Amino acid sequence: MLKRGNSEYETKTKEAAFLDFRSPEIIRSIPSPRVLNSHYPCKLVPREMLQKGTKIVHVMRNPKDAFVSFYHHMKPMLNDTFARTFQDFLPLMLGDYGIYMFYPWFSYVKEWETFSKQHSDQILNLFFEDLKEDPVREIKRINDFLGTDRSDDLIRQIAESCDFKKPQES
Template sequence: MEGQRTPEILDYRNKNGHGWSFFKHDGILRSINTTPEDVTEMTRKVQKLELRDDDVLVAAYPKCGTHWLWEIVTMLKAGNSEYNKKAKEIAMLGMPKFERADELPSPRVLNSHLNFRHLPEKLVEKKIRTIFIMRNPKDVSVSLFNHLNGIKLSFRFDGTYSEFLDLFLEGKVASGDYVDYVKDWLQVKQDNPDLPMLTLFYENLKKDPVKNIKTVADFIGVPVSDELCEQIAEACSFKKLKSADTEVKEHTTNPLSMWKEGRQGVYRKGEVGDWKNWITVAQNEIFDNVIERRFEGTGIVFTYE
């Protein structure tokens, strides 16, 4: 995609017209609502972002617990269980507001859905503590479908879950291929032994939040009491976070404007195993075959219930 060459448009809409058209930029699917020049400029700005020695980065594919973990790490850094009023989006690398990350006081907790190669160049050199969280792909597919089906924006998905699942399993969604994304981050850990990196599973954090919050605290070098870990676990329970998120949006100038009526925010259920309410027996067999084949040799074992 050198110079001003027009990129090839990949039309991944199905026979019902549901889906998206993309172009590829550095191996990543990008919406045709943007341009290669815009993507190049955004990537350059992210890569040149000045990092601070005490920054922490949370990395995850969408709907894998990014908001949740960001709140937890922010509370640990602050030493209390109070919600941070600064919008998480300002600290989200690659999003429209991320250039305001310099406004955030240290210690910052940055977060991103980007691939490693598109993140700040000094990440390894500065040994920025990085936490990668992943979630079982069945629940990811259901959560991502509901997110994209619930918004009013141009990249929404108006089809059924079955239609979405076909695209998800082929990596033809706006977030890119889930398996490729996870494998890319697993490779990062192997290729960069000097990068302090902690890998977490959404399901483990859900099952035993206090234990996993203590693990995160140890990793980022924050001394904590069992009492504080319990307070943070309570404050970051799904119900409490959903309530806090709604409260913040109700005090913004354009509350919930991106969501269809009755669909209000990024927090839906947050359950482990909700996929059983969506995926048929036949679809589950296909899903298992795809995941088993594509994750073979990685040692990754997901928890589905």
């Protein structure tokens, strides 16, 4: 919304520009400037993004909330031999496989922390909980970081459009 300069809700799903699920050809076909998203660990992000100084808005989440959310996301796919309860599931997330079952969660966080220290001008770290607590403040931070120079009025409109309590029309 900041890049487009309006508060209209995007009708495409986030998967349309999800690095995790799209081929490089599809990603390259998205008109520039691209707004992409990913769950990739830092070391799997395409090198050219890191080398070109591409701006990264990195949204993190409180580990407890992330683990509980992921458990409920995965629960329909779990079976009795894998993990029946959250207590059974938690060691799997903290162990060899990590929160996304593909990469250790602590390694993921540590790698992004190291990148952030080395490239502080290229990355803005936000917390999901802060976005919920004061969306206007956090959207202003994104606006400043991206240099989109949007008005306070538009920022408030974006916050209202993205309110977690507001159902999105599909």
